[in-house]
Amino acid sequence: MHEKHTETFFCLNGSVRLTPGEEGVSLHPGDFLHVPAWTPHTFQITGNNTRFIQFHAPGLNEPFFRYMCNPCEEYTFFSHLRRFALTV
Numbered sequence: 001m002h003e004k005h006t007e008t009f010f011c012l013n014g015s016v017r018l019t020p021g022e023e024g025v026s027l028h029p030g031d032f033l034h035v036p037a038w039t040p041h042t043f044q045i046t047g048n049n050t051r052f053i054q055f056h057a058p059g060l061n062e063p064f065f066r067y068m069c070n071p072c073e074e075y076t077f078f079s080h081l082r083r084f085a086l087t088v
Helices: 062-068 078-084
Strands: 006-013 016-020 025-027 032-035 041-045 051-057
Touching (some): 006 016, 016 032
Antiparallel strands (some): 016 025
């Protein structure tokens, strides 16, 4: 769930299953789904060679993605979510 930004998913290839709130939906090439702020959501790649684009508005997640690109000694992902206004 994101407190301060919305997210839009656009499927290019394959398939991806998104679960915004309680309901699940499968996206196939050309499909998109908009997830408003404060909406719990997950996604799972369900097809081979799946490619999708995520759009974040506003672009508050850039520091998060930069952080995720840095190698670390131990898995510390969840301990840093608050830093990026994300909750689990």
